[in-house]
Amino acid sequence: MRISFNKSVTESLLAxxxxxxVMSRNEKFNLIIQLSIPSILAQVTTVLMFYIDAGMVGSLGAEPSAAIGLVEPATWLFFSLVAAVTMGFSVQVAHFIGANDFAKARAVMRHGYVFGLCFSFLLLLITFLIGFQLPVWLGGGADIQHDATCYFLIFSLIIPFHLIEYMSAAMLKVSGDMRRPSFMSILMCVLDVIFNYFFIFPTRTISVLGMEMTMPGLGAGVTGAALGSLLSFICVALPLAYYAIFRSPILAWKLDVERFVWRWQYVWNAMKIGAPMALQYLLMNGAQLVSTMIVAPLGNISIASHSFAITAESLCYMPGYGISEAATTLVGQSVGADRRDLYRSFAWMTISLGMVVMAFMGVIMYIFAPEMIGLLSPVTDIQILGTSVLRIEAFAEPFFAAAIVAYSVCVGAGDTLKPSLINLGSMWLIRLTLAYALASQYGLRGVWFAMAVELSLRGMMFIFYLFRRLKKT
Structure with a gap:
């Protein structure tokens, strides 16, 4: 089977x-690959950004690493709420594009930016109200509370820019343009590494090809890592929004011939799609915070190992998220075009591909776990503990892929309530209960064993749910 990586081929297949x-199986697979590869590369490079961030901060010692690891789940919580709002609008855009109603797609997009920005500023206000007490609530020691607070508050300033970046990227992706958002995501990672290099470390003398030279630096440590991320988001969000709003062949607002009219129905539809996702993200990330609270009493080594292992594992499951974005686009357009045959076919093909890819990544993670953790921290105790928990998690990767992609299939179809309940029930009733029971006796290894069991069961539940749903369509 020949895969042609060509923009015109992608557009003709989406048309x-x-x-x-009628689409042949080869054409469907070709389209899945064409949409998945750029997204996978973007997802992996995004994780590399956090990976390099963690490695730079990790070189400063266990305490700075623990400071970031303590509040990191909270930053994910607010970022995920931005994602929920965005998906509420982007799914509608995918349906309208599938129905060849581009004018309504652009109208929904306008509503998304206005409503989303208002929501992002509300989130920003909340972060500043809780930021000074958050490290204390999470059980962090006095030695890391100050750094954790500084990191969280500065990182929170990213929220409005993340909304602009994520909304613009999502709109372009559901229109079939995966390449440009993916390229900008890679650029953001490169910029983040450059900014962090100068912000985290102090002015120092380095050797380049045998020559000594002075490298300027802010020496801000944990705070510098947050500043670097903030600037990289700003540098990417604004150009991406410009292209989506002014240059996209489908979404550019200049293509509208009628005056824009605000319609609350689009916002209501977005809330119906996004609200279950927002509640899920709220409770899922809340569960991550509870998990952090379970880990925190185990000490700074366990907190840092937990954070580094999550970052390292992300390299393995990001391909699943890349494929899931292709699934959302393809299923969304298929539903909008009332192509139930394609809906079912794309669903199972993307899930199968995700499971195969992440099973391979699980093998890679098991073999190279010591090297993955070793790049993040020079502390021997962190390396040993991080390696052991990564190898536990490696066995859950295929079913984790099933959960990731099947959920995105449901999102593309506009079905978010029941899948969100599956995620919530699995996390709160299985993972946290088992983690709490095992942590006291087995430490961090017990927490990660609970995670692996829960992810495997969640993947099985999603396969069963989707099988029953697709059988009825």
């Missing part, structure tokens, strides 16, 4: 969905 033409 077949909207026009009702």
């Amino acid at each position: 077949k969905i909207r026009s009702g033409e």
Whole structure:
């Protein structure tokens, strides 16, 4: 089977969905790969950004690493709420594009930016109200509370820019343009590394090709890592929004011939799609915070190992998220075009591909776990503990992929309530209960064993749910 990585080929295959033409299995697979590869590369490079961040901070010692690891789940919580709002609008855009109604797609997009920015500033206000007490609530020691607070508050300033970046990228992706958002994501990672290099470390003398030279630096440590991330988001969010709003061949607002009219129905539809996702993200990330609270009493070594292992594991499951973005786009356009046959076919093909890819990544993670953790921290105790928990998690990767991609299939179809309940029930009733029971006796290894069991069961539940749903369509 020949895969042609060509923009015009992608557009012609997406047009077949909207026009009702029959697609061969090879054409479907070709389209899945074409949409997945750029997204996978973007997801992996995004994780590399956090990976390099963690490695730079990790070189400063266990305490700075623990400071970031303590509040990191809270930053994910607010970022995930931004994602929920964005998906509420982008799914509608995918459906309208699938139905060849580009004018309504652009109208929904406008509503998304306005409503999303208002929501992001509300989140920003909340972060500043809780930021000074958050490290204390999470059980962090006095030695890391100050750094944790500084990191969280500065990182929170990213929220409005993340909304602009994520909304612009999501709109372009559901229109079939995966390449540009992916390229900008890679650029953001490169910029983040450059900014962090100068912000984290102090002015120092380095050797380049045998020559000594002075490298300027802010020496801000944990605070510098947050500043670097903030600037990288700003540098990417604004150009991406410009392209989506002014240059996109489908979404550019200049293509509208009628005056823009605010319609609350689009916001209501977005809330119906996004609210279950927001509640899920709120409770899922809340569960991550509870998990952090379970880990925190185990000490700074366990906190840092937990954070580094999560960052390292992300390199393995990001391909699943890349494929899931392709699934959302393809299923969304298929549903909008009323192509139930394609909906079912794309669902199972993307899930199968995700499981195969992440099973391979699980093998890689098991073999190279020592090297993955070793790049993040020079502390021997962290390396040993981080390696052991990564190898526990490696066995859960295939079913984790099933959960990731199946959930995105449901999102593309506009079905978010029941899948969100599956995620919540699995996390709160299985993972946290088992983690709490095992942590006292087995420490961090017990917490990660609970995680592996829960992810495997969640993947099985999603496969069963989707099987029953697709059988009825």
